[in-house]
Amino acid sequence: MNAAAPPPGSERTKVMSSVRKGRYPNGKAFFQAVWTVIGKDGERRQQTKVFAKLGEAKSYAGRMADEVEKRGVSDPHRHTVREYLNRWLAALRQKGEEYSPTTLSGYRRCIDLICSEVGHITLAKLTAYHLDQAYGALLKSGGKSRKPNSDGSRNPCPLSARTVHHAHRCIHTALEQARKWKLIGENPARDATPPSPTPSSARAMTDDEISRVWQAAIKAQAGGKAYPGIDCVVLLLMLTGLRRSEVLGLCWDAIDLDAGKITVRRTLIVGEDGSPVLREKAKTARSLRTVSIPTVLAERLRAHWAFTAEQILAWGADYCRAPMLVFPEAGGGMPNPGTWTIRLRQIMRQARVKGVQPAHGYRHSAATALIAAGTDIKTVQTLLGHSTPAITMTLYVHSEEARDKAAGDALAARLERLS
Known part of the structure; x- marks a missing residue:
């Protein structure tokens, strides 16, 4: 048994290292590296690790004793x-x-x-x-x-x-x-063994579900009890595939309705204390992008701007204008992402849609629909703001029964031609 030399000025602990030989029940030998920390109060703390070879055990035991002495063993025990x-x-x-x-x-x-x-x-x-x-x-x-x-x-x-x-x-x-x-x-x-994550259960909405969700959003907007502009948010999510953080971080200076384009450059997220935080930069470099919007969405955003202008006049100097969010809370305040998830979940429930994520489900559905329609994967990647096409393929390319059957029929027809 040998002791590693303590560092200068450190007299409160000693570290001893050794190697023990043992045998498994089948008779095979093993070598156990042992390093023992002896505290100032005489308390011993021992750790071990098993090796198949004597040299490896000796080397490891000595190295561990040296490292424990160098780092000051009181810290991890304190x-x-x-x-x-x-x-x-x-x-x-x-x-x-x-x-x-x-x-x-x-x-x-x-x-x-x-x-x-x-x-x-x-x-x-x-x-x-x-x-x-x-x-x-x-x-x-x-x-x-x-x-x-x-x-x-x-x-x-x-x-x-x-x-x-x-x-x-x-x-x-x-x-x-x-x-x-x-x-x-x-x-x-x-050396720990974590559970293997199960495949994501996220799914895209069917055409019928998309129709029901859209009708539920229109009905909620017309009823006057939902957030003013809830239908605009749903339409934006459906037609652009933006993330929830990107929609909530959207400001009017990033929208060009005449050109039919939205520039994604801000995100609104939840801080450590649970409060909303507006970040003046996108999630990643690829997330900074410009998205074209169809006429129907541009028209709905114009109507929402008219409502926003009314709110600015009503609140006067108390309205928060820096920056001017598209979907703020009352008085132009920053929205809470959790609150918006609840609002979008309510729309899903009113549409009787189950098994679809209330916010990300729109992005999932938009990506899946584009890929199913034959849009090249690079275009879909750019639209979604993914860093690589591989992420887009992994997350959103799913097999569908109709496409599976069409693929099988095509292979069968080819075999018939070759026969």
Whole structure:
């Protein structure tokens, strides 16, 4: 057994490394690298890893002992997983625009999920076993029901494999940074086994469903109880394939009704605190684009501008004009994306359409219809603002029964000609 030399001025801990030989039940030998941290109070903390070869075990045990001494072993034993993840997220925020509010909000949600299961564990003691147990618990009851109880609480409900997989990717990234910062010797998320995300259940609307949704939007607009311009929003989503964030971030200075074009350059997203944030840049470089709009949409936008002008006159100096949003809340205020999802879901329900995402379903339907109509994939990619055609193909190219039958008939006809 040998001890790694402690760094100058560090007398509070000692690190010992060694190798043990053992055998599996089938008689095959293995070698276990062991490194033990002895605290100032005499407490021993031991970690191990198994190797097939003696040389590999010796090398790894010595390297781990050196790394633990260099990083100051008190740090990972002094704070919990929750404390470290919060510090990691704070470090990302300090990088400014390198990480968007949407990305940081997603990390925050993933951190909260993971910490609900392993947040109390000290960073240095976190293992792949802990993470695997956490993933199982989240799959079983990591979510909250959408409908609240009478006291405002929400019952636990299962999380999807995709959501838990996102949480795994977040914790893997965070722990990899901890390894680079020398807070831990190795990343336990590397050996954890997250659930495989199931294929997306998103589907496009049929022609009949599109017709029903459009009629429901017109009826809601005429009834006067829905958001003024709800039919304009639905028509815009149907005919352009814009993202929800792009529609809500649309300002009048980005619309040229005479030329029939919309320039997508802003997005409205949800910040970490849940409030709407208007970003003066598109999601990606490819998202910055110009979209042509048909005459029917241009006419409806003109009518909506007339309504907006009336609101400006009614509110006077109190109306928010910087920037002038196309679909604001009362007084020109920024809309809440969550509120708009609820409004669009209500339209879907009134149209008796099920299984379609309330906001993204329009984009999905527009892309699928264009591809089915024979539009080349490059044009569809440009319209949607995807970074590569591969993303468009993966997300929106689906087989349809009619096209499958036509393809089969074509192959059968070819075989008959060759026979």
